[in-house]
Amino acid sequence: PTASSPAWRRRSRNGWSGPGWRYGRRRRWRPARRWSGRWRPAPRWCRSTPRSANASLSTSSATARRPRCWPPRASSCPAAWPRCRGWMSTSPYVPTGCRPSRTRRRRRSSSTPPAPPVRPRGVVLPRRAIASNLDSLSAAWEWTAADVVTHALPIFHVHGLVVGVLGPLRRGGSSHHMGKFSAAAAGAKLAGPATMMFGVPTMYSRLAADVEADPGLAKQISQARLLVSGSAPLPASLHERISQATGQRIVERYGMTETLMNCSVRAWGERRPGTVGLPVDRVEVRLVDDAGSVIEVSDDATIGEIEVRGPNLFLEYLNRPEATAEAMHDGWFRTGDMATRAADGYIRIVGRRATDIIKSGGFKIGAGEIENALLEHPGVAEVAVAGRPDDDLGERIVAWVVPAASAPDAQELIDHVARLLTPHKRPRAVNFVDSLPRNELGKVTKRALP
Structure with missing residues (x-):
């Protein structure tokens, strides 16, 4: 009418x-x-x-x-x-003449420290960022209208809302939300209509334990076309456990609220544990040192901060012009994430500059590398590593460990890291805890560690 x-x-x-x-x-x-x-x-x-x-x-x-x-x-x-700005480009009804730079969504950055007196940063995302980024992901994952996505991610975050809901809509497919995550629900979806599942490491940790104990569930999970993990680094040990039980190799991707998805392992590419693959189409990624100089070497050892440029970038921090100016320079966005680059271009995230880079004894050490080493010990279920002030070393490495069963000896864990990595990367102290503080997405909030 x-x-x-x-x-x-x-x-x-x-x-x-x-x-x-x-x-x-x-x-x-x-x-x-x-x-x-x-x-x-x-x-x-x-x-x-x-x-x-x-x-x-x-x-x-x-x-x-x-x-x-x-x-x-x-x-x-x-x-x-x-x-x-409030209309959805994937909705059948959209205003004509709307410029792509018009605001689409305002999200709160999950990297924003929630503790006072820091104010949360509202991220203003334009429509062109969401549209172009979802198209880039469809190419990286061979995502089509025939795919059915299932997930249990919160839809107040870009992982659940943009990738998990708007992504299937843009492709012309469908999305099934599980509500609360459970391995049984995931298995039932993947054995039925679902072809792809999106999750975070906490979900895959529970999934790994369940598929190892239930061969029937492992067979259901094995029918997935793609298992995708994001929002936090997936430990290499989880990669191997799920692969051995189901034959599935998990695809990791790297993104932020301000940039949406920057890198991803391709659907046809090598699914290498601990890496997030190559930059997606139309997104430029580079590494810079502390002085802001571009790092040209690709040796998978030199650590630099990730900077991103492309149509996927946000417009501004809402009502925070000073924060926007601090994060942007010459069209590049400073992510605050530290990484290395391999010879084939694969990016390996080391951690956040503020919480995951430990400067100890003149060395710049990534907390994620130590966490992965500790997770290879059979007595460790969960772990978080951070730096604490030290008069001699500048910062000392401290580990918080959730034991798998009975707590292993602290010195045994210290020696385990020194053997797998190098002695200067070993923890100087190990604290055993019942659980680690996490946010809504399952990320460990290291600022809340005792």
Whole structure:
């Protein structure tokens, strides 16, 4: 129906209404839902539509309805329309004329330290960043409309919302949310319609234990086309355990709220434990040293900070111009993540500059490398490593260990790391704890360690 048709002339108590859309006194369009034979407004949580009525709507589907705004007029989205940023490019109804740089979503960066007095940083993401990045991921993962994604990720984060929900919509596929994660639910989905599963290391840790104990579950997981892990580094030991039980090699990718996805192991590429693969299409990644000079060597040993440039970048930190200026320079975004680059271009994340790089005895040591070494010990279930001030070394390496069963001897773990790595990378102290502090995504919050 058009805006001038009888369907749009039905008068409601709050204004004009029609089959699928409703325009009220507050000058806001909102989708309507069918209920008991009548069209009623959608619940408040989905009313993210513009306040202005001066716009026309179009649809990417040839068969979808094309409602127009009231009064009936054809115009494109004006530059002064501040609310067009709320529309979803994957929705069938989008404002025509919206510039790709218009804001799409505002997310809180998970790298933002939550403890006061630091304010959370709102990240303003444009539509072009989401669209281009999802297209790059589809090429890297050979992602098509035939794929069905299943996950149990929170949808207030870019991993769950952008990749896990908007990604399938953009491809024309579907997404099945498990609610709360369980290995049994994941197995049931992958044995049924699902072809891909997205998860975080905490989920894959539980999955590894369950598939080792249940051959039937292992067979269900083995039917997946792709298992993808992100949001935190996946320990090499988990890679091997899941691979041995199911035959599946997990694909790792690396991203941030500000940049979306930067790197990924390709679906057809080598799934090397501890690495996040190559930069995705249209995204430039480089390593720089402390002085800001570009690191040209690719020896998988020289550590540098990751800087990113491309259409995947955010616009700004919301109402934080000083933070935006500090993070950006010459079009490059400083991620704060430290990494090395191998001869074939594979990126290996070492850790965050603020919490995971330990300067001890004149050496720059990545906490992740020590954590992976400790996880290879059979008596270690979980571990976190951080630096603590030391008068002699500058910083000393301290490990917090959740034992697998009975706690192993602390000196045994110290010697284990010295044997696998080098003596200067061994922990100087080992603390045994019942659990590690984590955020909603399962990341260890090292600032909360005692």
